[in-house]
Amino acid sequence: MASQQAAPTATKSNDLSFARVVLSFRKWWRDDVMGTVDQPAVIEKRRAECVMSGRYMFMTAMSGGIAVLGLLLSSPAVVIGAMLLSPLMDPIMGLGFALAIGDYKWLRKSAKSLAWGSLMAIGLCALIVFLSPIQDITSEIASRTRPNLFDLLVAVFSALAGAYAMIRGREGTIVGVAIATALMPPLAVVGFGLATGNWTVFWGASLLYITNLMAIALIAALMARIYGFRTRLSDKQTQFQNFAIIAVFIALAVPLGFSLRQIAWEANSARQVRAELIANFGSSARLSQPEINFDGDPIQVSAFVWTTELKPEAEIKAEESLARAIGQKVDIDLKQFLVRDEKSAEQAQIISAQEQEEAAASQRADALADRLALMAGVENDEVIIDRQRRRAMVRAVELEGAPLVTYYNLERRIAATEPEWRVELIPPAKPLPTIEFADGELSEAGTKALALIAWSAGRVGAPVILSGPDAAVEVAQKELAEQGLPLVATQRGRGPNVTAEWGSIGQ
Incomplete structure (x- = not known):
């Protein structure tokens, strides 16, 4: 009991x-997370950056043009260059935040900017392809003609990073590049399909673009709601407008839902393909990663198997089993390699995987060298690539009118595409920024200036001369000295700020 x-x-x-x-x-969450977000400031900034302007239209069109040229040339470096220019992040994030707070006017403004920018880019891409002697479907173009799980994940993670950065006031070019990664290539392929009259490519790329766009907008709206951004009805907002916003939300979700359904079916089919291919051999056999083309009719599958016993009937059996399992005809190209025992099969599989990885790593290193050469304005042979230590270095030529921060941002953008590499872009010794103080303390602008000076001095390898009030110079000198930078400090001067200039190497 x-x-x-x-x-x-x-x-x-x-x-x-x-x-x-x-x-x-x-x-x-309410007090320490949501309470630290300045919602009015975030919303005001997002509104201001969603305006359709001449600069926005021009940059979107140029980004699309560069992207389609990169796709035609099968050059990842050129495609990445297009992503660096793309301003699509602002209207897409505006769309998400407008959905979160229920602002119909802002939603309409963001959608208008996004639509016109997309049409402008598609039009220029189509014109370039129409005038181009190269109109072949390259591997880069073919890979952007249908949604898949990894494309969707790129869009989702980019949206999470972008929304978080904007809510926390830490947005920047790198976040914009991540979002453009999911949008600019398929947008350029839409223009390619339009110019060549290839409607399979056109509609496939359109679906990929819309799917990624919807995913980014919905994730941004979800993040904004999580951080406490809520609908605030005003006298001008009507119930009709609220219903319209709900309708837009549903309209965004419908194509995403269809894409998710197709992605789930393909993922399940890929698992079944692997299971059926290996099922015809013993436990000692080893299978390579199958290559599957779901666009083919029948579906095309190719793979390698290392086995102790050759089985000529394996292809036919697998084709029949898969046709019953997934409900579509399958054409399998299965190459069998005879090995002595299970250990030999494992070794052959490992060697094959290593060769593929080495080839992929070599291609990534070459692509990184291409991007660095493009950004630095030099020839490829001037880029130093250390494959063993994963280090890349190049000395940039001087760009007229470009301040030091331009080179700093270029290095960060390229480094973001290869996180496993140490990327160093050596800038010319351009004028250093002023280190600003407010009430005896480093201001936000002063902190950024110090970071830029530290980066520049570390890359150029020259000492820095600081001039200004004693206390301010001491603060700046301490910050820079902690990073091991050579300094020649002249603690004299007037005004609250500290000026910085280059010293000679022997000084």
């Missing part, structure tokens, strides 16, 4: 403990 009474008591205690944890988390 006592044990029966104790059981409900224990359950109730557990429920109360869980409730306390939930309440504590909600309080922490």
